[in-house]
Amino acid sequence: MNLEEQIISIIKDNIEEKYDITADTDLRNELGLDSFDTMMIINAIEDEFDITIDESDFDNIKIVLDIIQLLQGKYIIVTGVKNGINEFL
Amino acid sequence: MESTNFYKRFVVDKSIAEKLNFNPYYCRITSGIDGTVEINGKEFVDLASNNYLGLAGDERVKNAMIEAVKKYGASMCGTPIATGYVEIFKNLEDKLSEFVGLESTTIFPSCYQANCGLFLKIAGKEDLIIVDHYVHASLIEGIKTAGCKIKPFLHNNVNHLKKLLEKSTGYRQVFVVTESVFSTEGSIAPFDVIVELCTRYDALPIIDDSHGIGVIGKTGRGILEEKGIKDFQGIYTASLGKAIANTGGMISGKKEIIEYLRYSCSSLIYSTALPPAILGGIEKVIEIIESEFDSISRKIWRYKTLISERLKDCGFQLENGQAPITSIFCGSFEDTIKMAKRLYEHNILSTPFVPPSVPPNKGRVRLIAGADLKEKDIEKALEAFAAIKVRNINHRTFKVGNYYSQYQQSEY
Numbered sequence A: 001m002n003l004e005e006q007i008i009s010i011i012k013d014n015i016e017e018k019y020d021i022t023a024d025t026d027l028r029n030e031l032g033l034d035s036f037d038t039m040m041i042i043n044a045i046e047d048e049f050d051i052t053i054d055e056s057d058f059d060n061i062k063i064v065l066d067i068i069q070l071l072q073g074k075y076i077i078v079t080g081v082k083n084g085i086n087e088f089l
Numbered sequence B: 001m002e003s004t005n006f007y008k009r010f011v012v013d014k015s016i017a018e019k020l021n022f023n024p025y026y027c028r029i030t031s032g033i034d035g036t037v038e039i040n041g042k043e044f045v046d047l048a049s050n051n052y053l054g055l056a057g058d059e060r061v062k063n064a065m066i067e068a069v070k071k072y073g074a075s076m077c078g079t080p081i082a083t084g085y086v087e088i089f090k091n092l093e094d095k096l097s098e099f100v101g102l103e104s105t106t107i108f109p110s111c112y113q114a115n116c117g118l119f120l121k122i123a124g125k126e127d128l129i130i131v132d133h134y135v136h137a138s139l140i141e142g143i144k145t146a147g148c149k150i151k152p153f154l155h156n157n158v159n160h161l162k163k164l165l166e167k168s169t170g171y172r173q174v175f176v177v178t179e180s181v182f183s184t185e186g187s188i189a190p191f192d193v194i195v196e197l198c199t200r201y202d203a204l205p206i207i208d209d210s211h212g213i214g215v216i217g218k219t220g221r222g223i224l225e226e227k228g229i230k231d232f233q234g235i236y237t238a239s240l241g242k243a244i245a246n247t248g249g250m251i252s253g254k255k256e257i258i259e260y261l262r263y264s265c266s267s268l269i270y271s272t273a274l275p276p277a278i279l280g281g282i283e284k285v286i287e288i289i290e291s292e293f294d295s296i297s298r299k300i301w302r303y304k305t306l307i308s309e310r311l312k313d314c315g316f317q318l319e320n321g322q323a324p325i326t327s328i329f330c331g332s333f334e335d336t337i338k339m340a341k342r343l344y345e346h347n348i349l350s351t352p353f354v355p356p357s358v359p360p361n362k363g364r365v366r367l368i369a370g371a372d373l374k375e376k377d378i379e380k381a382l383e384a385f386a387a388i389k390v391r392n393i394n395h396r397t398f399k400v401g402n403y404y405s406q407y408q409q410s411e412y
């Protein structure tokens, strides 16, 4: 699973309804996520990658791709990471 | 001018109310509730209030309140820690403890205050609160005061809760917070399973039984009775303004924690105690529940069945609730207000729920038929449902976000 698939799968597991989700899906306008939804997604990402995310980083997140770029940029998570073990390091 | 700018920030968007020429909020009622209410000189069937047992207008309750006023006056003009702790306050604490089967109880001016004040006193930075996604605003507000890690779990989803509990190590204390009856839809939390999980993972369960007390359980004692939970080790809160037909909020549990709250919880000790009339009224309601719950409860369940069946026959989409609440799924903000308007036009008072009380596009209209409704009121409601029944049903593809589903596109 690449990072995009991984994030989409985490989102799907942590929201109440079943949605088709792509990298372009808008979290608030299309999925209608509230602050608790966002918290569930952040918690699940933290558990999956064994990192601690600054919740304010999510203030500027609009679409799924923004999460992926945040993780790659600030948290140095690259494709192929599984359960916090970075295969490329 | 600065103050002009300041006040410009406070604008209520009433565009939908204006467009529909109907505002369901703050409608002025000119009578008490007795199955019906009077609005603009007209009689409306009350399917909106939380007067489940119909005891708000009960003569015996009113008389008990009058007696309390005669003996103690209008107010004790003090907080419970000061002059507010009148003898009937203490008696009622004991009565409520016995009623729900817990060791000790304290009584707040409202359950909102109880929930808001509780968490700051029991949780801190080293703790974790795991909470159902859809709990009441007062619990969310209260939880946020604790300043600890918060992990919401998917609504009533014990598998998700279990997963979170498994991963929640290293905290001083883990709390699991939920409600008994989620009142916008009428679902009941699988609280027996939640308590079991708490025991297994050494977490402390906290339950808000506001819509359960006096309503569910074989003898109306709420969620603990409903789910057969014995020797509950957690914390219990409930509003006394719904089935209990007065106002106030209780917190019950182990002696140690209640005594601690009595001396430390700001929203209790810095707020004037419930007045004698209310304390007397609650005491009487509890007595009535203890002797008459069976017959009262049969009535509300019968009403719920009649209402739900008729609505289904008329093509409405209902939430799958297990409490004596009927919730009509309406979808968008506008469709929800429209549905409430249709009912209003037929002299039926309902409660529309729109975001943020419910998720976006999950608007609902809630109907609660209390035991004070007469058969003729129910008949009137059933006729109204038939008259406004869903028109022009056709199966169209309906879009929620980017999720397409086959949905009965309806016009009310």
Ligand SMILES: Cc1ncc(COP(=O)(O)O)c(C=O)c1O
Binding pocket: B110, B111, B112, B113, B115, B136, B138, B179, B183, B208, B210, B211, B238, B239, B240, B241, B247, B248, B249
């Ligand atoms: C679940 C829940 N908790 C707390 C409250 C607040 O109760 P009170 O009206 O006693 O402040 C309500 C009432 O809306 C509620 O539904």
